[in-house]
Amino acid sequence: MVSASDFTQTCNFTIESDFCTAETCCLEQGQIHYIPTLAGNAAYAALFAILIIPNLTFGIRYKTWSFMSWLCLGLIGETVGYIGRIMLNDNIFSFNGFLMYLIPLTIAPAFITASIYLCLARVIYILDPNLMHTRLKPMTYTKIFVTFDIISLILQAAGGGLAATADDQAGSDMGINVMIAGLAFQVVSLLIFIGLCSDFAWRLYKGIVSKKMRFTVTDADTTYPPSQGLARRPTWMRRSEEVGGDSALDYTSIKTSVMFKGFIGALGVATFLILVRSSYRLAELQEGFDGELANDQLTFMILEGPMIILSCIALTAFHPGFALRRLWSMKGFQGRAGSPSAGEKLVMTSASNSAVGSRDGSREDLSAEQRAPAVGGSRYESLRA
Template sequence: MMSSTDSCTLLTCPLSMAYINYLPNLPANVFFVAFFGLITVLQFGLGVWYRTWTYMIAMLPGLILEVLGYVGRIMLHDNPFDFNNFLLYLICLTLGPAYFSAAIYICLGKIVVIYGEGISRFRPRTYTRLFVSCDLLSLILQAVGGALASSAGDGDTGESDTGVNIMIAGLAFQVFSLLVFMVLASEFAFRVRKSPKSENDDFTSLRKSPKWKVFLYCLALATITIFIRSVFRVAELQGGFSSALANNEIDLMVLESTMISIACICLTVAHPAIIVGHTWGSL
């Protein structure tokens, strides 16, 4: 798409004409490129070493999108009038966290097996299939919305707005899915507490270990931070690109960057294979 601002520079046009009305902080965005790049390497190494293919496949695309999104913000620092730079930032950072949600959904099914299927309301694979399917639908909506927004012609605000609205719908569905997931995960935790005895004695020592508690707390924290971030993104897009929320870098750094960083730290430090070992893949 060629926009009327594509020929603008910081010397010839006011910043108010740019796609974001501020210059992204360069050191902060370079830090996040390096941070998510490091997490990508760690996740790849752990995934290959322990052969946790499904978990790795869920995490890596999201991490790569995070890296690309912050590269887009670095490029916006140099040229905030370039639509492609803006799209790289917007679409990549919007899509990325949905993959981390999928990794969490995969973990719940395994957790049910470790405690015993008889305790759960649903079969382990039901949780995984249900929520990963919801995540996939959310991703499709966000991707379609991003594609429409990126293909809108100059001045075609109708198609651009349609694309943004579809992205909002995808994000809103992601928020709803996460909320339902948290309710069902909490309900399963309540059932575990009420159950006098686990039905799976193979993992008794694991369940009593401190590292297992760390794993569960990390999953809970990652879920909450992704939820907070997703609510923020819905509010940001709902207000439009010219809104105060969409043009406040501090809000974005706190409610987007920090929340997703915490989630990725949790999902890496408490990597399921580190906690469970090579048996994770066979659960």
């Protein structure tokens, strides 16, 4: 095992780093200015690799395809990145090892935040089915922040590639600046995301009703009879027997379950930890690759790996499949206007007949649920990513 004491104390910058050895070059000529710990980086790589297995399993079982894809891409990136650091432990001058470390570890958290953003719309639909406390449509949040995430990812990846392959200091600085822009964009996006989530939580807690009622169907509404209002709800908001289902799904029981509350907590914890990590990397790159913070192994091993590991553990332990059960992939959970499922068509037909009957004075024959005020409606857009 190579240690810092094995390197010559005299630097020879006439030798390119690709041709350096411990006998001919000093440690400062390495890709980074310290020997990455083998045990620590191997442990991190193993943890990330292990976390891929349950996430693939849960994703397939609960059909959380989009969540599974983004999170597993992040886990794979983290695994590859720490393998790159293991290569640097063996040869600190390895350019391939440096590339494997720098780019994957820089962009991997962006994939993980994308998986978090995908969850927000579903959480809003369950907590606020009438959409009375949200400033934007649920899927609008997801589209905005996933777009931000992709922009951040592209900037970080492009910057990392430019910085790592630059032939001179000017090129390296340009790449670092692009990476800084990507990380700064990610940090700002996370802060805005946290702010909007906090705003929604506060409005929901206070019970503030939006001035612009999204869904105003009432018993007195002659345009949309209450019975038809039931049909306009997403499938997951109605008992399965009302839409030809095979088992009852009660979104209220999901909303009040310990697992769902834990799921929301896990999203919050993961978001905060990724914000801490991204803020650290942003500060690190401000000094460049030769800066003190960029070459402080202890700080890196505390604020990089553990932040992402804990985030992924939280998202795995409180997987959306556990919390939302079948709602993530249910066709009715999409609630697409103009394209109801077969069950929805059945209920809508029944509702229409009931509405005709009510005009003939037979409204009293309607069930209590058919007479209930309607919630939901055509504003529910597709949630399947």
